Amino acid sequence: MVGFTSLLSLYPSASGGVFTSLNGPTTTADNIHDVIHYQVSDILTGKDHWLNSTTACTYPAPWWTTRQTRSTAVPKISDNFSRDKRDYEGVYGNHATGNLTITLNTTDNKLYFRLGLIGRGVVLPTESANQILFRAEEPLEYIPNIIADVEVKGGEVFSLSLQSYPPEPSVVFERGLKLTDPDPTEPEWDDCTGVSGSPDRTASSNTFAFLLFLAYMFTV
Numbered sequence: 001m002v003g004f005t006s007l008l009s010l011y012p013s014a015s016g017g018v019f020t021s022l023n024g025p026t027t028t029a030d031n032i033h034d035v036i037h038y039q040v041s042d043i044l045t046g047k048d049h050w051l052n053s054t055t056a057c058t059y060p061a062p063w064w065t066t067r068q069t070r071s072t073a074v075p076k077i078s079d080n081f082s083r084d085k086r087d088y089e090g091v092y093g094n095h096a097t098g099n100l101t102i103t104l105n106t107t108d109n110k111l112y113f114r115l116g117l118i119g120r121g122v123v124l125p126t127e128s129a130n131q132i133l134f135r136a137e138e139p140l141e142y143i144p145n146i147i148a149d150v151e152v153k154g155g156e157v158f159s160l161s162l163q164s165y166p167p168e169p170s171v172v173f174e175r176g177l178k179l180t181d182p183d184p185t186e187p188e189w190d191d192c193t194g195v196s197g198s199p200d201r202t203a204s205s206n207t208f209a210f211l212l213f214l215a216y217m218f219t220v
């Protein structure tokens with residue numbers, strides 16, 4: 001089962017907005033949302049359309065190639081973690097989505113993660129020493145396993161980067177991050193307030209949309 005993805009754009013100065021909601025795979029849905037929102041935003045803000053009947057269908061070509069499902073192949077699940085399971089335990093923070101908590105259940109000796117109110121599941125080892133998988137359980141058990149790159153600093157697990165859909169960057173969760181800490185990975189949000197739809201603004205708004213998607217999935 002695939003859920004609905006939605007996008008809301010508001011243009012306060014034009015007293016207007018667009019809301020779209022689509023079912024189907026997320027990767028294709030993003031392009032469809034973009035095309036509709038760009039077209040309506042041009043109408044609302046009185047600008048010339050920069051997408052035409054050809055590029056509306058080929059979007060994101062000719063500007064860039066369509067998003068892939070995965071940046072890398074999903075690593076195979078293995079029997080053992082490359083480190084002691086306790087090394088992964090901890091609270092990992094991200095400014096947009098909040099804390100990701102990993103705990104070892106000493107009864108079944110498995111690692112579990114929690115993110116927000118409904119993000120929970122099992123952490124699995126892979127054949128790649130610096131990658132682990134997050135397998136979500138109810139109510140999100142239908143989402144694909146999330147690949148996390150493990151970054152080690154000073155011999156300890158320092159951060160987990162949850163892989164996204166290219167060209168969007170990973171979402172980094174840093175161990176022990178306080179909400180008051182500055183965010184070194186924070187993109188330039190200023191670009192998101194623009195109302196015209198040029199390709200370079202799109203890249204940051206897609207990143208933003210992915211963060212919102214994660215925040216929505218895991219914190220609603």
Ligand SMILES: *[C@@H]1O[C@H](CO)[C@@H](O)[C@H](O)[C@H]1NC(C)=O
Pocket residue numbers: 050051052053054055
């Ligand atoms: C549509 O836009 C693209 C790029 O902006 C341009 O190359 C192409 O000629 C346009 N096609 C039509 C039918 O206007």
Ligand SMILES: *[C@@H]1O[C@H](CO)[C@@H](O)[C@H](O)[C@H]1NC(C)=O
Pocket residue numbers: 079080
């Ligand atoms: C995995 O760890 C268990 C003990 O924790 C050990 O018995 C087993 O041999 C290990 N397997 C591999 C493939 O390293």
Ligand SMILES: *[C@@H]1O[C@H](CO)[C@@H](O)[C@H](O)[C@H]1NC(C)=O
Pocket residue numbers: 105106107108
């Ligand atoms: C640990 O795992 C066992 C068996 O799956 C389960 O019954 C128990 O509730 C878990 N404990 C915690 C603290 O989640």
Ligand SMILES: *[C@@H]1O[C@H](CO)[C@@H](O)[C@H](O)[C@H]1NC(C)=O
Pocket residue numbers: 091092093098099175176177178179
């Ligand atoms: C996230 O964890 C940090 C400690 O690592 C804590 O200071 C902070 O209050 C937590 N934030 C939330 C929203 O629970």
